[in-house]
Amino acid sequence: MANRIEVDPSKIPCPDFAGAAYGFVQKALVVDPDTLDVTTDEEPAQKLRGQWEIENNALRTQFRAQIQADEQLADDNRQLAEEARKKAEEEQQQRESEVAKEREKKRAPLYDFDSGVGITSIPQHLHPYAEKKVSQRRFVELLYFTPEASQEAKEHCSTVDTNRLELAADDDEQKGTAAFTLLGTHSMRLSNNVVPDARLSWSQVQLAKTSFIECLRPTGNYPDKYIAMFASFYTNMEMHNELRKLQGSRVMALYHAEM
Numbered sequence: 001m002a003n004r005i006e007v008d009p010s011k012i013p014c015p016d017f018a019g020a021a022y023g024f025v026q027k028a029l030v031v032d033p034d035t036l037d038v039t040t041d042e043e044p045a046q047k048l049r050g051q052w053e054i055e056n057n058a059l060r061t062q063f064r065a066q067i068q069a070d071e072q073l074a075d076d077n078r079q080l081a082e083e084a085r086k087k088a089e090e091e092q093q094q095r096e097s098e099v100a101k102e103r104e105k106k107r108a109p110l111y112d113f114d115s116g117v118g119i120t121s122i123p124q125h126l127h128p129y130a131e132k133k134v135s136q137r138r139f140v141e142l143l144y145f146t147p148e149a150s151q152e153a154k155e156h157c158s159t160v161d162t163n164r165l166e167l168a169a170d171d172d173e174q175k176g177t178a179a180f181t182l183l184g185t186h187s188m189r190l191s192n193n194v195v196p197d198a199r200l201s202w203s204q205v206q207l208a209k210t211s212f213i214e215c216l217r218p219t220g221n222y223p224d225k226y227i228a229m230f231a232s233f234y235t236n237m238e239m240h241n242e243l244r245k246l247q248g249s250r251v252m253a254l255y256h257a258e259m
Contacts (some may be wrong), residue, residue: 197257202249
């Protein structure tokens with residue numbers, strides 16, 4: 001700027017207008033017809049000092065305005081720089097957010113779960129014939145609840161033609177009559193490997209009884225009282241003294257079949 005003041009006017013000392021350096025100016029003011037108020041030797045120095053102070057005060061005012069303008073410009077520049085920095089950060093965060101979203105889309109999703117809930121046991125594949133009898137609350141051989149029967153049911157379901165229908169007889173032991181039901185071939189009838197409970201070993205009884213008890217409520221809708229009765233029945237046998245005797249396991253297996 002052409003009018004910019006580079007030095008603080010308040011720091012400029014007032015010249016010695018009464019000194020010899022300004023002697024010619026003093027004499028000129030005395031004889032100047034335009035300065036009628038200057039008549040003595042002291043008045044020129046006072047006149048010059050007063051004029052200098054007026055000009056210096058004007059320069060001080062201009063300098064203060066210049067300083068304020070500089071400070072305002074610096075503040076504006078700082079604000080613009082801060083806004084530019086924030087904008088750059090927001091744009092960077094937006095880009096990072098978009099990259100994160102794209103990365104998240106490529107990841108396998110997480111599904112909600114109930115904390116503290118685990119699998120206590122894997123349900124056994126129940127033989128369809130046993131399921132049918134339990135749902136009717138009819139007697140069914142315990143062999144249908146063994147791992148062997150479960151495997152047989154799985155193999156049958158994987159090989160049978162589910163589009164075929166067959167007639168199945170439902171004997172009513174109380175009325176002495178028989179009814180026929182139209183079933184799909186996937187609804188398995190009597191197993192060819194079934195044997196009476198009396199021919200089961202005690203180990204087979206122990207393996208099958210858990211599956212038998214577990215299906216009573218969901219399949220046969222048995223009340224808790226009856227389920228507790230069956231559970232107590234098997235528990236008491238497992239703790240019976242007879243099992244510690246020779247041939248005790250065979251005795252308990254036969255006892256189970258009888259009961």
